[in-house]
């Protein structure tokens with residue numbers, strides 16, 4: 001009983017903390033758009049499973065990064081900053097693809113959901129998110145929050161219960177906060 005009361009108090013305090021700061025508003029909607037891009041990784045992985053394609057598509061990565069560099073200036077972002085941010089989005093996307101392909105290999109099959117075509121459907125969707133992500137990155141960079149890394153970690157941990165999704169979000173935001 002002596003142990004129960006303090007631990008109950010601790011739980012209530014922790015609960016109080018998480019209710020007081022359910023998420024970090026400074027990171028929204030940027031995190032939501034990062035997540036929208038990651039949402040496409042499972043469909044990309046399905047296409048790659050069905051067509052036995054490698055996760056890595058270096059030529060496509062070069063195209064994405066070249067386009068991002070070309071457009072960065074219109075969003076008031078340094079080209080290297082934009083390229084590094086998108087490189088992180090690509091790496092996070094690959095992390096999910098590798099993990100899912102590994103899961104499906106163990107099971108000997110992928111989930112029986114509808115397959116979308118990589119070239120006609122999925123890459124155009126990824127491209128469409130580019131402008132939104134650049135816009136939100138530019139906005140974020142104009143007012144990065146104080147204590148950015150800690151607030152980001154808080155935002156990410158309260159974002160999802162899925163360990164793979166959490167890891168991918170950590171990877172995607174690896175260079176988001178300014179270095180101290």
Ligand SMILES: O=C(O)C(=O)C[C@]1(C(=O)O)C=C[C@@H](O)C=C1
Pocket residue numbers: 044055056057058060061064089090091093094118123126
């Ligand atoms: O377009 C693909 O083939 C993808 O897998 C998507 C993506 C990306 O995130 O943009 C990820 C990995 C590839 O190396 C190239 C691009």
